[in-house]
Amino acid sequence: MEKIRVFASTDYDVLIDSGLLPQAGELIFSAMLPDTGLDSLDPMAARKKAESTTAVIVSDDNVFPLYGETLKNSLTESGYKTIEYVFPHGEKSKCFTTYEGLLEFMCEHRIKRSDMIVALGGGVVGDLAGFAAATYQRGIAFIQVPTTLLAAVDSSVGGKTAIDLKNGKNQVGAFYQPRLVICDTDTLKTLPKEEYGCGCGEIIKYAILESEEFFDELLSKPVSEQYEHVISTCVNIKKHYVENDEFDTGLRMKLNLGHTFGHAVEACSGYTVLHGQAVAMGMAAIARAASGMGLCSKETEVRIMEILDRYELPKDITYGLEEMYDVVLVDKKNSGSVTNLIVPTSIGNCRTMKVRTEMIKGWLEEGGIVD
Numbered sequence: 449m450e451k452i453r454v455f456a457s458t459d460y461d462v463l464i465d466s467g468l469l470p471q472a473g474e475l476i477f478s479a480m481l482p483d484t485g486l487d488s489l490d491p492m493a494a495r496k497k498a499e500s501t502t503a504v505i506v507s508d509d510n511v512f513p514l515y516g517e518t519l520k521n522s523l524t525e526s527g528y529k530t531i532e533y534v535f536p537h538g539e540k541s542k543c544f545t546t547y548e549g550l551l552e553f554m555c556e557h558r559i560k561r562s563d564m565i566v567a568l569g570g571g572v573v574g575d576l577a578g579f580a581a582a583t584y585q586r587g588i589a590f591i592q593v594p595t596t597l598l599a600a601v602d603s604s605v606g607g608k609t610a611i612d613l614k615n616g617k618n619q620v621g622a623f624y625q626p627r628l629v630i631c632d633t634d635t636l637k638t639l640p641k642e643e644y645g646c647g648c649g650e651i652i653k654y655a656i657l658e659s660e661e662f663f664d665e666l667l668s669k670p671v672s673e674q675y676e677h678v679i680s681t682c683v684n685i686k687k688h689y690v691e692n693d694e695f696d697t698g699l700r701m702k703l704n705l706g707h708t709f710g711h712a713v714e715a716c717s718g719y720t721v722l723h724g725q726a727v728a729m730g731m732a733a734i735a736r737a738a739s740g741m742g743l744c745s746k747e748t749e750v751r752i753m754e755i756l757d758r759y760e761l762p763k764d765i766t767y768g769l770e771e772m773y774d775v776v777l778v779d780k781k782n783s784g785s786v787t788n789l790i791v792p793t794s795i796g797n798c799r800t801m802k803v804r805t806e807m808i809k810g811w812l813e814e815g816g817i818v819d
């Protein structure tokens with residue numbers, strides 16, 4: 449089992465292995481011991497404490513039927529009481545209505561600050577459950593059990609929690625770290641192909657950002673044949689960014705490689721293009737633009753296109769220049785008249801460029817976006 453400790457406002461472990469879900473109860477029990485203040489006492493006292501703790505399992509209607517029972521049984525065997533809140537899958541559920549429903553559900557069941565939320569699912573479940581945990585009674589413990597590749601390598605680690613508003617993604621949220629992340633690679637076996645591709649988009653992003661060696665590994669062997677290695681490599685990269693800039697004021701912005709144009713694609717599509725696919729298109733566009741402007745070599749651009757092709761990810765943005773530009777203008781990452789663009793300079797190296805917002809149109813054009 450890979451165990452990666454993240455040092456942030458709350459320190460926690462990320463556990464990565466096959467077969468972890470049936471052990472989730474005991475893993476959570478061990479991780480929560482320091483919280484109870486009972487670790488140095490009789491283990492029976494700690495077990496009694498677990499017996500008075502309710503785990504609120506939050507999941508969606510695709511994931512819960514697949515893995516809910518295993519998680520519930522494991523928690524029950526470790527002494528926890530469980531209740532579950534299951535909502536319809538998809539980004540549309542990452543909204544105020546679901547969030548409010550979850551808070552009311554917890555209140556109705558008299559959930560206390562000493563109870564906990566266990567998020568079982570992809571990034572939608574993790575972001576929403578994490579935000580509920582951050583805000584319910586001013587904060588209760590939460591555990592991430594990511595079941596998508598994207599959630600395993602990205603959203604379950606780092607403490608960004610959020611819900612969407614009608615006019616923008618992730619517009620309400622909090623930085624709130626989980627107490628534990630349990631990534632059971634067996635759950636990835638049931639992932640639909642396009643969701644696997646989305647995770648690969650984010651994985652390729654980490655390689656372009658940080659490591660040519662990792663990039664080559666992704667080209668020589670599919671992600672699905674090396675899940676533990678790939679997930680732990682990505683988590684270690686993310687850990688570095690989170691530990692050095694937990695609240696996203698500088699360094700962590702680099703993780704937005706491909707996201708500025710990617711978010712615009714998502715918005716232009718009315719959120720029908722999946723996040724990882726939009727990021728792939730965004731990375732292709734910024735690589736074309738960087739190469740066109742002489743900021744990276746043609747070879748770097750070609751290699752980025754090659755790896756996106758290898759993982760059957762889309763590269764071409766079909767939305768028009770004006771439409772894309774309008775959306776970039778309202779992207780939350782614009783600070784005043786300057787946009788932070790993350791630009792690849794070679795494989796494994798990127799730089800943050802502060803670009804005057806009126807110049808973005810030129811970047812989009814260089815990126816192959818036409819009217």
Ligand SMILES: NC(=O)c1ccc[n+]([C@@H]2O[C@H](COP(=O)([O-])OP(=O)(O)OC[C@H]3O[C@@H](n4cnc5c(N)ncnc54)[C@H](O)[C@@H]3O)[C@@H](O)[C@H]2O)c1
Nearest residue numbers: 510537538570571572573595596598599603608635638639
């Ligand atoms: N917090 C962060 O740092 C962060 C980072 C990146 C993305 N995000 C957010 O994550 C969300 C996207 O996450 P996602 O791609 O995991 O989407 P998702 O949670 O919607 O999951 C994708 C689909 O896969 C299904 N699914 C999940 N696990 C499955 C499994 N094991 N087997 C079969 N089906 C399964 C889900 O029901 C859903 O239909 C977005 O809202 C994005 O904003 C957050």
